Amino acid sequence: MERRAVYTAVTVAAVACVVAVLIIRKRSKGIKWGKVKEMFAEIQSKCALPTEKLKQIASAMETEMHAGLASDGGSKLKMLLSYVDKLPTGDEKGLFYALDLGGTNFRVLRVQLGGKKGRVVDQDHLEVSIPPHLMIGACQDLFDFIAEALSRFAALESEEHKLPEGKQRELGFTFSFPVKQLSLSSGTLIKWTKGFSIEEAIGKDVVAELTKAMERQGLDMKVTALVNDTVGTLVGGRYDDSDVMAGVILGTGSNAAYVERASTISKWHGDLPQSGEMVINMEWGNFKSPLLPITEFDEAMDFESLNPGEQIFEKLVSGMYLGEVVRRVLLKVAQEYPIFGDIVPPKLETPFILRTPQMSKIHHDSSPDLKDVGTKLKEVLGIHNTSLKTRKFVVDVCDMVAKRAARLAAAGIYGIIKKIGRDTKSDPKQRTVIAIDGGLFEHYTIFSKCLDDTLKELLGEEMKNSVVITHSNDGSGVGAALIAASHSDN
The missing domain is CATH 3.40.367.20 (Hexokinase; domain 1)
Incomplete structure (x- = not known):
C-alpha cells in the first residue's frame, strides 16, 4: 500500500511537471x-x-x-x-485654532486672520502621531492625548497673538470619520474607520468628548464648528x-x-x-x-x-x-x-x-x-x-x-x-x-x-x-x- 501511495504521488507530480512544461512552452512561443x-x-x-x-x-x-x-x-x-450657513467674506479677523483629526496623525493649527487687507497674517501648526494603543483603547484616553497636545500648542502663543481679557479661544474641529451632525458644533460618531476601534465612543458626541478633555487640561477653548474635510475645502476656496x-x-x-x-x-x-x-x-x-x-x-x-x-x-x-x-x-x-x-x-x-x-x-x-x-x-x-x-x-x-x-x-x-x-x-x-x-x-x-x-x-x-x-x-x-x-x- 505504501509503495502504491508513493508511486501515485510520484506519478501525479510528474504529470503536473509535464503540464507545467507544456504551458511554459505554449507561453514561450512569443507574445501574440x-x-x-x-x-x-x-x-x-x-x-x-x-x-x-x-x-x-x-x-x-x-x-x-x-x-x-x-x-x-x-x-x-x-x-x-453641515449646518454651515455663513461662509467667509474675507472680513474675518482674529486668532483661531483648528484641529484636524483624520487618521493615525492629527494636526493642530493656529491661524491669525487680518481681514480683507491682511488675509491670513500668520499660520503655525503641530503634527502629532497617535500611539496605536490609543486607537483601540478608551475614549477618554484618546481625547485626553489630543487635548494635551492642543494645550501645549496653545501655550506657545506669542504676546501679540494673545486674546484680550474675557475672550475665549475658538476652534474648528475637522473630524474625518462618519458622524451624524446635530448642529454646527455637535455630532455623534456613527462608526470608526482607518484602524480606530473604540466601541464606547460610538454614539457619543465627539465635540462633547473633546470639550471635557480640554477642561481636564485647564484649556479655555470652545469648539465653534465641527466640519468634514470636504466642507473645509469649499470654505478655504471661498475665502x-x-x-x-x-x-x-x-x-x-x-x-x-x-x-x-x-x-x-x-x-x-x-x-x-x-x-x-x-x-x-x-x-x-x-x-x-x-x-x-x-x-x-x-x-x-x-x-x-x-x-x-x-x-x-x-x-x-x-x-x-x-x-x-x-x-x-x-x-x-x-x-x-x-x-x-x-x-x-x-x-x-x-x-x-x-x-x-x-x-x-x-x-x-x-x-x-x-x-x-x-x-x-x-x-x-x-x-x-x-x-x-x-x-x-x-x-x-x-x-x-x-x-x-x-x-x-x-x-x-x-x-x-x-x-x-x-x-x-x-x-x-x-x-x-x-x-x-x-x-x-x-x-x-x-x-x-x-x-x-x-x-x-x-x-x-x-x-x-x-x-x-x-x-x-x-x-x-x-x-x-x-x-x-x-x-x-x-
Whole structure:
C-alpha cells in the first residue's frame, strides 16, 4: 500500500511537471500582440465614457441629490446637513485654532486672520502621531492625548497673538470619520474607520468628548464648528474666491460638498438660516448607477473589499483604488499571454502592491525608451527586462484607468453644476468656481488635465469658460479655522 501511495504521488507530480512544461512552452512561443490588443480593446470598450453617457451619469447624480435632500435614506447620497450657513467674506479677523483629526496623525493649527487687507497674517501648526494603543483603547484616553497636545500648542502663543481679557479661544474641529451632525458644533460618531476601534465612543458626541478633555487640561477653548474635510475645502476656496460654489476631495478617498439654497432642503425642519444657504456634504462616494462603467476587475475588487457594495463611485475615481485596478488588468492579461515572461510574476498577484503614486510615475514617463516604466515594474513588481512594447502596453492600461476616473469625477461635478442651475448662461458675468483638494488631483497631472478637459466638454462651447477649477490647499485645516471665524461669538 505504501509503495502504491508513493508511486501515485510520484506519478501525479510528474504529470503536473509535464503540464507545467507544456504551458511554459505554449507561453514561450512569443507574445501574440494582436490577441493582447483584442483583449485590451474589449476592456476599453467596457470603460468607455462618451460625452452623452457622461451627461446621463450627471443627470442620475442630480436626481439622487434631489432625493437625498428630500428625506434621510431617500438616496444612496446621504446629502448631510453641515449646518454651515455663513461662509467667509474675507472680513474675518482674529486668532483661531483648528484641529484636524483624520487618521493615525492629527494636526493642530493656529491661524491669525487680518481681514480683507491682511488675509491670513500668520499660520503655525503641530503634527502629532497617535500611539496605536490609543486607537483601540478608551475614549477618554484618546481625547485626553489630543487635548494635551492642543494645550501645549496653545501655550506657545506669542504676546501679540494673545486674546484680550474675557475672550475665549475658538476652534474648528475637522473630524474625518462618519458622524451624524446635530448642529454646527455637535455630532455623534456613527462608526470608526482607518484602524480606530473604540466601541464606547460610538454614539457619543465627539465635540462633547473633546470639550471635557480640554477642561481636564485647564484649556479655555470652545469648539465653534465641527466640519468634514470636504466642507473645509469649499470654505478655504471661498475665502480666496467668492465665486466658489463647491469643494471636492480627490485624494485617497473622494467626496464633494456644495452650497445649496436652504429652501430646497425638504428634510430641513428648522428655521431657514438668514443667509438662505446651507453647505451640503454629499458623501458622493456612495453614488451608484447602472450607467457606471463597472468591469469584472471593479466587481472583484469590490467583492474582496472591507465594504462590498458600498462606496462604488469612490472605488472608480479615488486614489485608493486606481493602482489596484491597473494591477488586476495586468494580471489578467499576464495569465493569458506572456507579456512579462513565461511565468506570471508572483508580486503581480499581491493585492494593492501597485499604489496610485507609482501608477502616476509610470503614466507620466515621456522618455523615448520609457525608462521610468521599466524601473517601476522592476522595483514594485519584480519584473525585469521588459520590452518597449510591453512598457507601452502598461502605460496604455494606466491611461485607460486614470482617464475613466477623471471623466467620472468631471461628470459628478457637472451634476452639481446642473443641480444649482449654473449649467446655462443666465448671467454673462457669472463665474462658478470648483475648489478641489487631494493628492490625486494635485500630483497626478494627466488625471487633473483630463478632468478639466472633460468638464469643458460637458459644459459646451458657450459655458466652458464660465466654470473654473481651482486648487484649494489645506481645506481640512485652514478651512476649519475659517468656519470657526465665520461663526464666531467673539
